[in-house]
Amino acid sequence: xxxxxxxxxxxxxxxxxxxxxxxxxxxxxxxxxxxxxxxxxxxxxxxxxxxxxxxxxxxxxxxxxxxxxxxxxxxxxxxxxxxxxxxxxxxxxxxxxxxxxxxxxxxxxxxxxxxxxxx
Amino acid sequence: xxxxxxxxxxxxxxxxxxxxxxxxxxxxxxxxxxxxxxxxxxxxxxxxxxxxxxxxxxxxxxxxxxxxxxxxxxxxxxxxxxxxxxxxxxxxxxxxxxxxxxxxxxxxxx
Numbered sequence: 001x002x003x004x005x006x007x008x009x010x011x012x013x014x015x016x017x018x019x020x021x022x023x024x025x026x027x028x029x030x031x032x033x034x035x036x037x038x039x040x041x042x043x044x045x046x047x048x049x050x051x052x053x054x055x056x057x058x059x060x061x062x063x064x065x066x067x068x069x070x071x072x073x074x075x076x077x078x079x080x081x082x083x084x085x086x087x088x089x090x091x092x093x094x095x096x097x098x099x100x101x102x103x104x105x106x107x108x109x110x111x112x113x114x115x116x117x118x119x
Numbered sequence: 120x121x122x123x124x125x126x127x128x129x130x131x132x133x134x135x136x137x138x139x140x141x142x143x144x145x146x147x148x149x150x151x152x153x154x155x156x157x158x159x160x161x162x163x164x165x166x167x168x169x170x171x172x173x174x175x176x177x178x179x180x181x182x183x184x185x186x187x188x189x190x191x192x193x194x195x196x197x198x199x200x201x202x203x204x205x206x207x208x209x210x211x212x213x214x215x216x217x218x219x220x221x222x223x224x225x226x227x228x229x
Contacts, residue, residue: 046166046209046220061217095165102213103172105156109165 002026004096004110012090012117018083022096022110023076030054030074034099036106037070037081039092047092051099052079086117121145121212123221130229136198139224141210143191154214157186157195160223161206169208170195200226 008020022035029035036051050060052070060068064083072079083090094115098108122144131137147154153173158166168177170186173193183204185196197204205228210221 044207044223046211046223048218048220059216063217099218102154103152105168105171105211105213106158106166107168107171107177109167111165 002098002108004098004108006094006096006110006113008113008115010114010116012086012115013119014087014117015085018081018086018090018115018117020081020094020096020113020115021078022080023078024098025077027098029072029077029079034059034101035070035072035079036097036099038095038097038106038109040095040112041092049081049083088117091115091117120217121147121215121219123210123212123219125208125210125221125224127222128225128227130227131200132229133202134199136196137200137204137226139195139197139208139226141188141193141195141221143193143212143214146190147212147214148189149214151189153189153193154212155186155188155193156211156213158209158211159204159206160209166209197226202228 003025005023012018032054034051034053037049040046052058067084069082093112095112096110097106100107124142155173157170160166174186187194207223207225209223
């Protein structure tokens with residue numbers, strides 16, 4: 001069974017960087033698919049942030065392009081989110097998810113982790 | 120970006136049919152392939168894929184869920200509604216990058 005689990009700090013100060021880890025079990029992230037980060041804001045709006053593909057290439061939402069980086073550690077079967085220069089507007093629940101492509105959507109999701117940006 | 124519009128709330132009685140709509144700001148279909156997907160999210164849980172490519176049931180999803188539509192107008196139908204279906208429902212398009220989501224429809228009991 002494929003499972004994804006987010007981890008990381010629940011509180012980040014404004015202007016600092018937000019860093020999250022997604023640990024994947026039941027599937028090797030280098031075997032296929034695109035490994036995404038999605039966030040859900042307090043008002044329920046959801047935003048796709050970007051992904052790292054099974055080959056290691058990345059694709060980011062243009063709205064975040066200057067602040068976001070998604071990387072991976074294939075030895076640990078993990079991928080990571082870094083979002084720089086955060087503001088209170090970045091307060092959200094962050095999900096990692098497996099994107100099965102245009103035809104199949106986001107098939108597997110982690111449980112999500114709430115990150116609050118506050119001083 | 121493609122904007123997806125959903126009604127915020129739908130009130131329904133148990134055992135009745137629920138019809139949830141999603142309208143896209145431009146077509147999300149390529150030829151006969153409709154690149155619209157539907158998710159269910161219950162409070163405190165992650166979203167779950169229900170329907171992919173507008174009308175295909177994801178693995179393990181009960182047959183009372185169905186999807187239809189093409190171009191800019193899509194519908195998720197639940198018939199009959201059960202108590203376990205009370206949740207928020209989101210549409211998502213993959214026709215253009217970035218993938219975008221609707222704001223969600225909260226299904227409530229009448």
